[in-house]
Amino acid sequence: EVQVLESGGGLVQPGESLRLSCGASGFSFSDYAMTWVRQAPGKGLEWVSSISPYGTSTYYADSAKGRFTISRDNFKNTMYLQMNSLRVEDTAIYFCAKDGKGYQFDQWGQGTLVTVSS
Amino acid sequence: QTVVTQEPSLSVSPGGTVTITCGLTSASVSTAYYPSWYQQTPGQAPRTLIYDTRTRSSGVPHRFSGSILGDKAALTITGAQADDESDYYCVLYLNSGISVFGGGTKLTVL
Numbered sequence: 001e002v003q004v005l006e007s008g009g010g011l012v013q014p015g016e017s018l019r020l021s022c023g024a025s026g027f028s029f030s031d032y033a034m035t036w037v038r039q040a041p042g043k044g045l046e047w048v049s050s051i052s053p054y055g056t057s058t059y060y061a062d063s064a065k066g067r068f069t070i071s072r073d074n075f076k077n078t079m080y081l082q083m084n085s086l087r088v089e090d091t092a093i094y095f096c097a098k099d100g101k102g103y104q105f106d107q108w109g110q111g112t113l114v115t116v117s118s
Numbered sequence: 119q120t121v122v123t124q125e126p127s128l129s130v131s132p133g134g135t136v137t138i139t140c141g142l143t144s145a146s147v148s149t150a151y152y153p154s155w156y157q158q159t160p161g162q163a164p165r166t167l168i169y170d171t172r173t174r175s176s177g178v179p180h181r182f183s184g185s186i187l188g189d190k191a192a193l194t195i196t197g198a199q200a201d202d203e204s205d206y207y208c209v210l211y212l213n214s215g216i217s218v219f220g221g222g223t224k225l226t227v228l
Contacts, residue, residue, distance in 0.1 A: 045219045061216075104166055
């Protein structure tokens with residue numbers, strides 16, 4: 001069964017850092033691009049960042065550029081999102097998603113909550 | 119900045135038909151944007167309904183269909199059911215690895 005599972009969320013203060021992880025199983029991880037999507041409380045979904053299968057290409061939303069870094073370890077079947085200089089507006093559930101055919105996100109995790117508050 | 123537009127809310131009667139659209143403020147949506155559609159119920163992860171404009175994801179009922187209508191992508195539910203009451207999001211692939219979600223449509227079935 002294809003699964004992705006996020007971890008690493010928590011409560012941090014503005015300006016602090018946090019690293020999220022996304023563990024994958026049930027598919028050949030190194031064959032697929034992966035993506036982070038977030039959802040602020042009561043708001044819509046927002047694409048945050050994507051990474052190519054071997055990690056050679058990375059892409060960021062303007063809101064993440066310069067502060068967030070996406071990476072992956074294909075030996076560990078794990079993707080990461082290093083988030084620095086966190087802001088209150090980064091408070092959200094962060095979902096990990098596997099990219100599929102036709103530029104879709106075809107497998108989603110249940111999300112991990114990041115709360116940025118003083 | 120690219121903005122993807124959707125109707126904030128729509129309603130449909132049980133058994134009725136409803137269309138949710140997905141547009142761009144700066145251009146016409148075409149198949150080249152690989153529109154995809156996701157359904158999300160409160161507290162749950164999104165579920166893929168449609169990808170690559172009109173391809174139904176595995177296990178998705180045939181009452182869900184995707185298309186291009188005019189200058190927008192569209193998700194049509196034909197024969198709506200009570201459990202279709204959800205939030206629906208479109209995504210457009212802009213190019214160079216960038217994707218953008220629409221603001222979401224809250225669908226009420228009543």
